[in-house]
Amino acid sequence: MITNGVYERAEKCYKNNSMRILIVEDDLKISSYIRKGLEQSGYTVDEAPDGEEGLAAVTTSSYDLLVVDLMLPKLDGLSLIETLRSKANRTPVLILSAKQSVDDRVKGLQKGGDDYLTKPFSFAELLARIQALLRRANQKPESTSLAVGTLTMDLLSRQVSREGKPIELHQKEFALLEYFLRNPGRVLTKTLILDHVWNYQFDPQTNVVDVLVCRLRNKLDKGFKEKCIHTLRGVGYVFKEN
Numbered sequence: 001m002i003t004n005g006v007y008e009r010a011e012k013c014y015k016n017n018s019m020r021i022l023i024v025e026d027d028l029k030i031s032s033y034i035r036k037g038l039e040q041s042g043y044t045v046d047e048a049p050d051g052e053e054g055l056a057a058v059t060t061s062s063y064d065l066l067v068v069d070l071m072l073p074k075l076d077g078l079s080l081i082e083t084l085r086s087k088a089n090r091t092p093v094l095i096l097s098a099k100q101s102v103d104d105r106v107k108g109l110q111k112g113g114d115d116y117l118t119k120p121f122s123f124a125e126l127l128a129r130i131q132a133l134l135r136r137a138n139q140k141p142e143s144t145s146l147a148v149g150t151l152t153m154d155l156l157s158r159q160v161s162r163e164g165k166p167i168e169l170h171q172k173e174f175a176l177l178e179y180f181l182r183n184p185g186r187v188l189t190k191t192l193i194l195d196h197v198w199n200y201q202f203d204p205q206t207n208v209v210d211v212l213v214c215r216l217r218n219k220l221d222k223g224f225k226e227k228c229i230h231t232l233r234g235v236g237y238v239f240k241e242n
Helices: 004-015 028-040 051-060 076-086 102-110 123-136 171-182 188-197 208-219
Strands: 019-026 044-048 063-071 093-095 117-118 143-150 153-156 159-162 165-167 227-232 236-237
Touching: 019 028, 019 051, 028 044, 044 051, 051 063, 051 076, 063 076, 063 123, 076 093, 076 102, 093 102, 093 123, 102 117, 117 123, 117 165, 143 171, 153 171, 171 188, 171 208, 171 236, 188 208, 188 236, 208 227
Parallel strands: 019 044, 019 063, 063 093, 093 117
Antiparallel strands: 143 153, 153 159, 159 165, 227 236
16 A cells, blocks of 8 residues: 555655665565565665556655556556656656567557566566666666775675775665765764665654664774764764764
């Protein structure tokens, strides 16, 4: 179900330059499979189970890419795409469909789809096509590495090092560090971190952010004089090397 909370998180993520993808798919197993894979690849993902909810989500919030099935209840995928294009919405659309004929693929592209992938599909191919569409939309290659000061992160190999010294991180630690590296010098509140790393709304009683920051700080700063993560009490955290 697409809720007002999802709309708000989508807008916030867009403003923070995070890649957000909407999956419009009525097969819950397929939708969940795609969402989990994309989230593990660093994207933030929302889901809509039918064409009407998909259209409502896109017209209310901003997305970097849509994954749209054609055979949807309430509003089929082609009608959804046509409606968006008629409103000058140019968000890249990857069509998913069990229809494999050349005529079906041509029709999907002519109606406004940017790419067409037939079911069954491999997640590796789906991810590659999504990355290609996003690169095309941004008109520049997506960076595969991040660096601030002496700390570097390779997004493909998921390797992190500081002054050449490798640092092993768990999934959430890696996600948090990536968020810091994409926002150096910027104050990141607990609300923003919760929304980006866990993708849920702020709970003032939780201490998961503090625990994760502490674990990450211990790994990054061990053996180094300069500290990377700085705490602004009552406000949030800033990533920088003094």
